[in-house]
Amino acid sequence: MNHNITLLKGDGIGPEITDSVIKIIKSTGVEIAWDEHLAGQEAYLKYGEVLPNETLDSIKKNKVVLKAPITTPIGKGFASVNVQLRRYFDLFANVRPSKNLPNIKTPFDNVDLVIIRENTEDIYAGIENKIDENTIHGIKLATKNGCTRICDYAFQYAIKNKRKEVAVVTKANISKLADGMFLSCFREVAKKYPEINTREILVDNLCMQLVVNPSQFDVLVMPNLYGDIVSDLCAGLVGGLGIAYSSNVGKYKEENFAIFEAVHGSAPDIAGKNIANPTGLLRSAIEMLKYIDENEAASKIEKALFEVFKEGKLLTPDLGGKATTEEFTNEIIQKIKSN
Ligand code: NAI
Numbered sequence: 082m083n084h085n086i087t088l089l090k091g092d093g094i095g096p097e098i099t100d101s102v103i104k105i106i107k108s109t110g111v112e113i114a115w116d117e118h119l120a121g122q123e124a125y126l127k128y129g130e131v132l133p134n135e136t137l138d139s140i141k142k143n144k145v146v147l148k149a150p151i152t153t154p155i156g157k158g159f160a161s162v163n164v165q166l167r168r169y170f171d172l173f174a175n176v177r178p179s180k181n182l183p184n185i186k187t188p189f190d191n192v193d194l195v196i197i198r199e200n201t202e203d204i205y206a207g208i209e210n211k212i213d214e215n216t217i218h219g220i221k222l223a224t225k226n227g228c229t230r231i232c233d234y235a236f237q238y239a240i241k242n243k244r245k246e247v248a249v250v251t252k253a254n255i256s257k258l259a260d261g262m263f264l265s266c267f268r269e270v271a272k273k274y275p276e277i278n279t280r281e282i283l284v285d286n287l288c289m290q291l292v293v294n295p296s297q298f299d300v301l302v303m304p305n306l307y308g309d310i311v312s313d314l315c316a317g318l319v320g321g322l323g324i325a326y327s328s329n330v331g332k333y334k335e336e337n338f339a340i341f342e343a344v345h346g347s348a349p350d351i352a353g354k355n356i357a358n359p360t361g362l363l364r365s366a367i368e369m370l371k372y373i374d375e376n377e378a379a380s381k382i383e384k385a386l387f388e389v390f391k392e393g394k395l396l397t398p399d400l401g402g403k404a405t406t407e408e409f410t411n412e413i414i415q416k417i418k419s420n
Contacts, residue, residue, distance in 0.1 A: 084373050087139045087146040088115040092122055093347025094357035095149030101359035101410040102147070102366050108414040109378035111370065116143055120162045121151035131159045132166065140170065141333075146340040147369055149362060150347040160207055163342075167200045170338045172329035173227065174234045175200040175308060177344060179295075179315035182324060183391040185400060191296035192318050195244070197235040198308025199263075200329060202227045205305045223259035223304070228266035235302035236274040247271070248280035250287050250303035250311070263304055288314060316344055323358030323399040326365040328372070341369040355405045358397040360386065363413075385416035 090099040106113060118124075118136040125131045140146055146166075153161040166172070175198040181190060208220035235247050249267040251260035264281065271279045282290070284307045290297065291311070295318050303311065316325035325344035332338065343361030351357055363386065370379035389395060395412045396402025404412070 091149030
């Protein structure tokens with residue numbers, strides 16, 4: 082079966098890790114017609130827009146996207162393309178698993194948790210007003226619909242993936258209205274799922290608990306900003322940003338849409354050096370293959386990836402190895418072909 086998938090290669094290390102992932106997918110024999118488009122700085126230079134109509138039309142047509150990181154200017158310039166895409170297609174759930182990989186030594190052995198991050202509200206709504214030269218108001222947006230649907234998604238995810246507990250993470254002692262509503266929506270939704278255990282935890286305590294005993298957590302649902310920060314922390318618990326992956330899912334005009342991307346950014350400090358770790362994007366692509374029912378190809382890649390980690394001979398520098406992106410990629414392809 083041939084699949085049409087929109088491909089955004091991003092910038093920084095984006096093009097290098099995308100090329101690696103495409104080569105690996107191709108080696109499984111899955112037929113994908115990649116519909117490549119621009120977004121971000123490069124799109125701006127070509128079309129005068131960071132998210133041109135060509136790109137949006139391709140996503141509307143294909144409904145599935147593999148996306149590499151895109152640089153967002155800090156404190157000035159255009160609004161994050163990543164956030165714009167999530168909001169445009171109403172991809173309200175950002176699923177970010179953290180689980181130990183074979184042979185990657187970290188202080189913890191039994192991390193197996195999933196962050197379900199609300200993806201369209203909170204301060205990411207980008208509502209900031211300049212009151213005067215010395216005063217800015219930044220709005221933390223929360224809607225009952227937004228809070229309810231992400232909590233509901235977390236419980237459904239827990240059931241589908243045979244998880245036992247969903248914990249809600251807020252700062253409802255301080256943000257009594259916005260986070261207070263997130264919490265009350267969680268409690269309401271939880272009544273529908275008596276088979277799943279629940280837990281309530283404040284985000285500051287969560288951070289402390291995570292770096293002391295992360296294996297106590299299962300599924301965690303939280304507002305956008307906490308999800309962003311805590312998921313980087315969780316990536317660190319299992320080996321760093323190079324291996325962390327995510328899916329953004331939701332419905333646009335009643336149809337399912339999904340964007341699969343690594344958790345990390347464009348890593349300008351190592352761009353173009355052939356040392357970036359493609360694992361984060363590759364694991365996102367594995368989730369994408371499962372999503373389009375190419376389960377055999379997904380398992381083949383996962384098996385090969387785990388074997389390469391288990392052997393530990395050809396890892397990229399972020400994981401303490403000396404391999405280049407290309408050597409790591411070729412080793413995975415070799416394993417796929419010989420399995
Ligand atoms: P970053 O995630 O790009 O890099 C943080 C550190 O992790 C750097 O030392 C980098 O070298 C390392 N790292 C990240 N990914 C790696 C990989 N695959 N292999 C090896 N090492 C890796 O975060 P930073 O520097 O804060 O952000 C850079 C740019 O990326 C910013 O413009 C930011 O807005 C953007 N960004 C984009 C995202 C997206 O497109 N979804 C997500 C996060 C940030």
